[in-house]
Amino acid sequence: MTLSSKLPGVVTRAETAAATRRTLIRAASQLLDEGGPDAVTLRAVGALAGVSRGAPYGHFESKEHLLTQLAVEAWNALADDVEQLRADLDADPGARLERAVLGLIAVARRQPHLYALMFSIPADAPAAVDAAGRLENEFLTLVADVVGEPDAHRYGALVLSSAHGIAGLELSGHLAKDTWGVGVEQLVQMLVDAIRLGADGRDRIVRQPD
Amino acid sequence: MTLSSKLPGVVTRAETAAATRRTLIRAASQLLDEGGPDAVTLRAVGALAGVSRGAPYGHFESKEHLLTQLAVEAWNALADDVEQLRADLDADPGARLERAVLGLIAVARRQPHLYALMFSIPADAPAAVDAAGRLENEFLTLVADVVGEPDAHRYGALVLSSAHGIAGLELSGHLAKDTWGVGVEQLVQMLVDAIRLGADGRDRIVRQPD
DNA sequence: TCGTTCATATGACGTTGTCACATGAAATGC
């Protein structure tokens, strides 16, 4: 390898390429947030990133690959958040799970188009599997702290489904508070309560005469 | 009005127009089911309906209006299903609610693209409000039979959210059984059980020493 | 029978994703 970076500030070709790639992703993300999926055209992405309309093809196989990368990074960012949240040991398990669910919903509120994109990408793409798997494991651990190890998977699926449903219904406008008389925060609380109750209340109920 | 239908089989212009409109909707629905959103181009819709590419503009203001109509009819069809299901008086409330939730999920499984379309249409469009409102009311009644009137709205929102979440996660491929060890049917059962338990178990738990 | 209405057909325009090719600078080999 030659010392191509002879001067400070002078970067190698690989470095500038990586930087351009990141700039493209950032531009796509911004366009998605501000104007929705229709606003994300490769021409607009290129323009916002300061390159030509064909330049993205040097970094991404197609527009779909660029969007997939966007979704993968969103999955990872959310997994990072939940992972960080799990480090808060002073909160009780139920409260931590509640905050994790609200974290998922927060993405849907803050970046609705990105959230929708996360779930419209083929879930079997290797990168997507890894990223989504991280988040799933985080939730699994949080749920296990609430309902115990043996029921963690079952209730984990239920919690994640419900959380996703609340988020989705909220951002599609079908969760108006004046219709249901309940806000998202309350719903999440009800969900966690129901999980906790369902898990440790099962025996109690079964033993009880019906 | 003249007797333009002088002969049997000879239809009026208004009738043929209405028929064409329905044919267009059916064509769009078929294209959506078979090829996803990208396959629904007005040109393809026109071709499948046996008209030209511009003909749809005589019946729909834009492509988006056509898709909205598709979504509205899907909402209404689902509401019809649940309404019919509510007439089954021999099933107990919990079982009926369970079947209603499974009905929602069945649409997601049978016509995934249509299901996604239902929730990606602006929820404040008058026609969409009416159609979606019908389904919401149906669910509200079903949930009321399980948890009682005062809690019906709160738990109705939770049930609908969770049902939508299960459906969404399922069709986006994030609910693989070998990951969570639980199938959709079991999840729905858990959900209804948790609702029932949460509603009538609340007092019991509160009274209990923690 | 004669205008009128209106669903449909067609040409056209701007935009999109994508490919083929050109260009020029960085990287590499000697």
Place this chain on the structure above:
DNA sequence: GCATTTCATGTGACAACGTCATATGAACGA
């Protein structure tokens, strides 16, 4: 240090798309 290669980028081109303006022809009302 120079020649060659590599490769990110720029540009022209193409088909397909949504949409509009306009033309056409058949069904309508009188």
